[in-house]
Amino acid sequence: MNQPIRVTVWGENYHENSDNDREGMAERYPDGMHGAIAAGLTKLLGDAVEVRTATRDQPEHGLTDEVLNSTDVLTWWGHVRHAEIDDAIVEKVHQRVLSGMGILCLHSAHFSKIFKKLMGTTCSLAWRNSNDTELVWTTSPDHPIAAGVPSPIVIEGQEMYGEYFDIPQPDEQIFISSFTGGEVFRSGCTWKRGKGKVFYFSPGDQEYPVYNHPDIQRVLANAVQWAAPVSSTFQVPSVVNMAPPKFVDTKLNPALNAE
Amino acid sequence: MNQPIRVTVWGENYHENSDNDREGMAERYPDGMHGAIAAGLTKLLGDAVEVRTATRDQPEHGLTDEVLNSTDVLTWWGHVRHAEIDDAIVEKVHQRVLSGMGILCLHSAHFSKIFKKLMGTTCSLAWRNSNDTELVWTTSPDHPIAAGVPSPIVIEGQEMYGEYFDIPQPDEQIFISSFTGGEVFRSGCTWKRGKGKVFYFSPGDQEYPVYNHPDIQRVLANAVQWAAPVSSTFQVPSVVNMAPPKFVDTKLNPALNAE
Amino acid sequence: MNQPIRVTVWGENYHENSDNDREGMAERYPDGMHGAIAAGLTKLLGDAVEVRTATRDQPEHGLTDEVLNSTDVLTWWGHVRHAEIDDAIVEKVHQRVLSGMGILCLHSAHFSKIFKKLMGTTCSLAWRNSNDTELVWTTSPDHPIAAGVPSPIVIEGQEMYGEYFDIPQPDEQIFISSFTGGEVFRSGCTWKRGKGKVFYFSPGDQEYPVYNHPDIQRVLANAVQWAAPVSSTFQVPSVVNMAPPKFVDTKLNPALNAE
Amino acid sequence: MNQPIRVTVWGENYHENSDNDREGMAERYPDGMHGAIAAGLTKLLGDAVEVRTATRDQPEHGLTDEVLNSTDVLTWWGHVRHAEIDDAIVEKVHQRVLSGMGILCLHSAHFSKIFKKLMGTTCSLAWRNSNDTELVWTTSPDHPIAAGVPSPIVIEGQEMYGEYFDIPQPDEQIFISSFTGGEVFRSGCTWKRGKGKVFYFSPGDQEYPVYNHPDIQRVLANAVQWAAPVSSTFQVPSVVNMAPPKFVDTKLNPALNAE
Numbered sequence A, B, C, D: 001m002n003q004p005i006r007v008t009v010w011g012e013n014y015h016e017n018s019d020n021d022r023e024g025m026a027e028r029y030p031d032g033m034h035g036a037i038a039a040g041l042t043k044l045l046g047d048a049v050e051v052r053t054a055t056r057d058q059p060e061h062g063l064t065d066e067v068l069n070s071t072d073v074l075t076w077w078g079h080v081r082h083a084e085i086d087d088a089i090v091e092k093v094h095q096r097v098l099s100g101m102g103i104l105c106l107h108s109a110h111f112s113k114i115f116k117k118l119m120g121t122t123c124s125l126a127w128r129n130s131n132d133t134e135l136v137w138t139t140s141p142d143h144p145i146a147a148g149v150p151s152p153i154v155i156e157g158q159e160m161y162g163e164y165f166d167i168p169q170p171d172e173q174i175f176i177s178s179f180t181g182g183e184v185f186r187s188g189c190t191w192k193r194g195k196g197k198v199f200y201f202s203p204g205d206q207e208y209p210v211y212n213h214p215d216i217q218r219v220l221a222n223a224v225q226w227a228a229p230v231s232s233t234f235q236v237p238s239v240v241n242m243a244p245p246k247f248v249d250t251k252l253n254p255a256l257n258a259e
Helices: A022-028 A032-048 A087-098 A107-111 A113-119 A214-227 B022-028 B032-048 B087-098 B107-111 B113-119 B214-227 C022-028 C032-048 C087-098 C107-111 C113-119 C214-227 D022-028 D032-048 D087-098 D107-111 D113-119 D214-227
Strands: A005-011 A049-055 A073-077 A102-106 A126-138 A153-162 A172-179 A184-193 A196-201 B005-011 B049-055 B073-077 B102-106 B126-138 B153-162 B172-179 B184-193 B196-201 C005-011 C049-055 C073-077 C102-106 C126-138 C153-162 C172-179 C184-193 C196-201 D005-011 D049-055 D073-077 D102-106 D126-138 D153-162 D172-179 D184-193 D196-201
Touching: A005 A032, A005 A214, A032 A049, A032 A073, A032 A214, A073 A087, A073 A107, A073 A214, A087 A102, A087 A113, A087 A196, A102 A107, A102 A113, A102 A214, A107 A113, A107 A196, A113 A184, A126 A184, A153 A172, A153 A184, A153 A214, A172 C172, A172 C184, A184 C172, A196 A214, B005 B032, B005 B214, B032 B049, B032 B073, B032 B214, B073 B087, B073 B107, B073 B214, B087 B102, B087 B113, B087 B196, B102 B107, B102 B113, B102 B214, B107 B113, B107 B196, B113 B184, B126 B184, B153 B172, B153 B184, B153 B214, B172 D172, B172 D184, B184 D172, B196 B214, C005 C032, C005 C214, C032 C049, C032 C073, C032 C214, C073 C087, C073 C107, C073 C214, C087 C102, C087 C113, C087 C196, C102 C107, C102 C113, C102 C214, C107 C113, C107 C196, C113 C184, C126 C184, C153 C172, C153 C184, C153 C214, C196 C214, D005 D032, D005 D214, D032 D049, D032 D073, D032 D214, D073 D087, D073 D107, D073 D214, D087 D102, D087 D113, D087 D196, D102 D107, D102 D113, D102 D214, D107 D113, D107 D196, D113 D184, D126 D184, D153 D172, D153 D184, D153 D214, D196 D214
Parallel strands: A005 A049, A005 A073, A073 A102, A102 A196, B005 B049, B005 B073, B073 B102, B102 B196, C005 C049, C005 C073, C073 C102, C102 C196, D005 D049, D005 D073, D073 D102, D102 D196
Antiparallel strands: A126 A153, A126 A172, A172 A184, A184 A196, B126 B153, B126 B172, B172 B184, B184 B196, C126 C153, C126 C172, C172 C184, C184 C196, D126 D153, D126 D172, D172 D184, D184 D196
């Protein structure tokens, strides 16, 4: 694909504007978490991507038909306002994924409506916010998502996410994390749903500047390229009323033009 | 588990009562399709199961809290009234599956709300109703679901279901079918969702007496036993706020009583 | 299966008899590691199993045709004498697995000939022997192998095994471990090969009394029951010259007696 | 990767030279089957590949260290001379796959030493040579290997390969075939082994001109691109003696330079 990958970085944009978090967020993420994620992608991928952002507080959460219909890969970060997201928008995102759009669900987006809808499980997990160090180990070397990062990636301050993480068995297990407290977490997982590729990646939190970490930025850039659709048709799988049999009298049906 | 498996056979019970289908249904399935499925299970499993039926036209579709809370394995057949099923009931069934209840989704239940919710995909497929013969080939020999049936199982009259079947990659591919028309279909698939086991099995249709077929009855009986929960606690996975670290100073946290 | 599961516990039996290790082994494992493993199975499973042991230093490594042909589940522990195992015996074990025998490959058996033959990869890993604490977290709740053990299982002294563990993607990921040093390891994995079930479980080492740990004994007992074959025919999959077509003239071939 | 993919097309080159088959082979495959496969790749991929051939009857079966060490993707076709392939060469090919080289195992290569070594199973199947029509259905739309081919691909004359195919559960099921005789076959499957990608594809036989079929050529061209390694380092996974712990006193070990 010589066309740039059209990426939409979606952010909940709540902590950025809440009285409790505004000051710290302005230090860690002066352009918002979505701004930091978008900047990392642009820095690493350059002309290979066209990156824009969209946020919850915009009309239609920033995900109008026009935006969705021109998005190849969507990244999603949300935390405390999942319930406010309009079900009709979630349904449109779901259909777009099934038709081929890639999606990266990040950190606390494990509890987003779109991730739970794609997984079919509770997506619950164990957590503790006590400034653990997280080590992100690669369990799928030579996978494009893990290219160019060390094993482990070291994140000195992080919220802990631990097992049991209630997800379907991943198609591919790319990363598993440990924490200073002794916990483990399947922190990088892929699935295919319909024609779309899904990547869940847990490192990243509003209270820690994880999205400024060069290795984390590299994983996200790799994942955007991995999740880009193969074809540009974006047709959702649908029922086919398959009229004529292919075989008649143990021969190919002569009424068919074999495609 | 020495206790009998508590099975609820759920039926849409529409064709049985529609003017178009009533006569044929009475011949093929005098006790309804749910009745035929239930009878097959009882015949083959005897005291190892307690089987009851529930149908769409009952209050709460027959799936009251009392019924669900005493169901180990649920079988689901629906076709033209999926949209009428109350979302609140579907949500309860979903939670029960995630907490450990097994579920068998049968034939046109590929488009039921519960199956789509568990899969996260469109679950669409190709079909043609022209009295094909279906051959059901085992692709996982020595799997308990395939025990005691020939490969292929031969079904002389059947609706055709064909690929592309829009499902997540199955955890286990138990059966693949071919049809006289030349089509193929992943007709027997398993997944785990939360603590619950899911089996999709396509053979079975209102216009053909497939649920009276001894090999099909055997597959359903096998699948009920396979899908039965391991534990009897039925707790849905949920968030754990994991307070104290397990490791302190590279030692087990002395404040913890190791479970 | 009302018949007891016939288990053969295979041990390398080298450390038990080497000048360097004899004294410590006699304290930790007075009946050998194979003896400890066998005793745990007998204690927990009672009449549900018939357990015997076999060791490298016996004729045919203790795995005569008579022994193999009456084994339902084999457990394998080896460490420094993998290369001495006769290829012809390994081939027989492989055939028996493919025909339905379950196999549990334990700890340093990751480098056994039989495990590498079943996996098709190097099965290499990272390690460090520095008396780490290992925490064994369940990632597949309600799986029969994880029944009755806490998450995590706590092993206070253990060799560290870490990623990258070069194995095919497991069919099921049952356990993931962390270590005080910060490493992670896919410590409990299942695969199916032919008709046989394979479980790899890393906890257990000659220098630490891990096989006396009640939770580890429970996992092994669970795994033996899980790995037991469904049928008792033990026929290895083989080429079928499938003479007559099933379909002729879009009908079932009348020359066939449908099974 | 802007460098061309270095492809080696390996052929058994037996039927081409046997008295029984020489005449027919010369009609169907005047440059040998390996020649036809190589020509298809060059025609479709142009400058994106550098294609050469190697055959059984050459010194070291054409797979010298120099050839293997400059091969990114190997395709393998063999049928009646599997047993003659030198185990030392097979071992080298195996190591090269584990270090990142892609491999396409074609048709009767299901019984090649290298495929069986990668799979760990018998790789046996059912077959009948009676000029069936084969339909190759896509079960993974938008997968790069299935790009640009119809579903089904129609092959008017083909040997039948049917289930049970004794392979490990594929990582991805790309194609499933049906045959006029009623059989089904998992005809396009992927696995990862070590760092290398493996694609098995059954269409293709010495008695039918399948490798001249434009859709089959397209699948092979797609698969070569899919199987190309991500990195160019080609290091086989190996044991790591991981000396210092990452965590000390619940902090990152200060003696470590985090990579």
